[in-house]
Amino acid sequence: MDSITPTMPGQAEALALRYGPDAVPPAGPWSDAIALLLGHRSVRAYRPDAPPAGTLExxxxxxxxxxxxxxxxxWSVVAVSDPAVRAQLATIAGGQKHIEQCPLFLVWLADLSRLGRIADAEGRTLEGLPYxxxxxxxxxDAALAAQNAVVAAESLGLSTVYIGALRNDVEAVARLLRLPPxxxxxxxxxxxxxxxxATGEVKPRLPQSAVLHRETYGIGDERAQRAAYDGLMGAFSRRNEMQADTWTERVLARIASIRSLRGRDRLKPALRALGFPLR
Ligand SMILES: Cc1cc2nc3c(=O)[nH]c(=O)nc-3n(C[C@H](O)[C@H](O)[C@H](O)COP(=O)(O)O)c2cc1C
Structure with missing residues (x-):
């Protein structure tokens, strides 16, 4: 597997998969790179075989x-292979087994420590650092870098899933990876x-009219858009996850309570303890 997969759908099909048949935007310019982006899907079960040497680099x-x-x-990134550390990271992330299973696990860091070391070495104070x-x-920076890695991985026939749940306990992650302040x-x-x-289907997104505003922000017929998207996502869930949740139900459940933040309600004091004053 050395390049963009030849079985990628064409433009019309790719757009229909991403938006559902009733919300396909007008076709514009197209390329293999765009086809790759539209074919993205997160994967949560991995074969044990490692990617070829040099993939990480x-x-x-x-x-x-x-x-x-x-x-x-x-930003920096830590590649974690130690199974014991992986197991602890999986626990922090609420038991996400794919963290232990995948051949390559990367932790992406917001990393101001390097600038701090430069300032120390040069005998300077960086007044802007604590903000x-x-x-x-x-x-x-970390998110843009990681997303480039995701696109590169997918172009090589690899799959990925982000793990935001590491923020359930950023201090424990910092201890495990021995991160500097x-x-x-x-x-x-x-x-x-x-x-x-486990490849699953492409997960549909909101119609473009919900996210694309022209000149100024407009709410438009948001209720109707959401009802249509709920229908699309409900059917997607039944086909792929054996649940009938709509998008609305999932959104509400995800942010409904402080408990649903799973420890991330403490993020500000935790980051302060890790050397980010967040002024
Ligand atoms: C920053 C970020 C954190 C995420 N964290 C998790 C996670 O902890 N566990 C998980 O299974 N998926 C996680 N995801 C994946 C999203 O659930 C997924 O991207 C979304 O449902 C859309 O599905 P798709 O990527 O297949 O299109 C995360 C995605 C992002 C961008």
């Missing part, structure tokens, strides 16, 4: 090719070859 090269705010490069803005810069795991990423039965 290739994914990191793709990650480092992402844009980075002011070229500060305020929320700088943490946000680092988190955005000023570095925090913002999410993990499983990478590997999908179990054939």
């Amino acid at each position: 290739t994914l990191v090269a793709a990650a480092q090719s992402a844009a980075t705010s002011s070229n500060l490069q305020t 929320l803005e700088t943490f946000l810069v680092a988190s955005i 000023g570095a925090a795991g913002v999410f993990g990423l499983c990478v590997g070859y999908a179990e054939p039965a």
Whole structure:
């Protein structure tokens, strides 16, 4: 498997899979890269076979090719292979078994520690470092880098799933990975070859009219859009996950209570303890 899969659907089919048959946007320009992006799906069951030698380094090269705010490069990534550490990370993430199962597990860091070390070495003070803005810069950098790695992995026939649930306990993650102050795991990423039965369908998204605003923000017929999307997602769930949840039900359940944040309601004090004052 060395390139974009030849079995990728054409433009019309790819758009219909992403939006459902009733919300297909007008066709525009198209490329293999766009087809790859539209074919994305998260995978939560992996074969044990490792990707070829050099895959990790290739994914990191793709990650480092992402844009980075002011070229500060305020992110790092930890590749974790130790099964005992993987097991503990899986526990932190609420028992997500794919963290132990996938051949490659990456923890992406918002990493201001390097800038702190540069300042120390140069005998300088970085007054901008303790601000929320700088943490946000680092988190955005980490996300852009990781997404480049995801696209690169998918172009090689690999599958992925992000693991935001590592933020259930960022301090425990920092202890396990021996992170210096000023570095925090913002999410993990499983990478590997999908179990054939686990590839699933492309998960539909909201219609473009819900997310694309022209000139100014407009709510439009949001209720009707949501009802249509609930229908689409309910059917998707029944086909792929044997549940009948609509998108609305899932959204409400995900944010309904402090408990549903699964420890992430403590994120601010936890990040402060890890050396991010978030001023
Ligand atoms: C930052 C981030 C964190 C995520 N965390 C998890 C996670 O902890 N566990 C999981 O199974 N999926 C996780 N996901 C995957 C999303 O659930 C998935 O992307 C979404 O349902 C859309 O499905 P798709 O990626 O197959 O299109 C995460 C995705 C993102 C972007």
